[in-house]
Amino acid sequence: MRLNTSGEAAGGSGLDLVYGAIADPTRRAILGALARGEAKVGTLAERFPISFNGVSKHVKVLERAGLLHRTVRGREHWLRLRPEPLREAARWLSHYRAFWNVRLDALEALLVTDAARSRSRAARPKGAGGR
Secondary structure, three states, X not given: OOEOOOOOEOOOOHHHHHHHHHOOHHHHHHHHHHHOOOEXXXXXXXXXOOOHHHHHXXXXXXXXXXXXXEEEEOOEEEEEEOOHHHHHHHHHHHHHHHHHHHHHXXXXXXXXXXXXXXXXXXXXXXXXXOO
């Protein structure tokens, strides 16, 4: 896999960027804070036990993934959540959820059938059948 200068997969899709962005707990916490409403970068940074520059780097990753929108009003930078890319990620996961649900339902049916057979065998009287 080729990486670009920022260490991401060259030619990576938006989905790659979204999953990369939400892989970090601090970035997920930033998204959670912004889900309650728009916030100034400085105010947002005060919520975290890392430096302003650290929060700023996380914000840039989220912006690259399309998960945030920044608006500059005078000297203030305001951030707003853009949930649309998360919908695409959820759609991708839902395909695999359906895939596993079908398989897990089949496994459950097999286990229930096997358990019923075992109970049936256990309920037969011992010594029946010439033993």
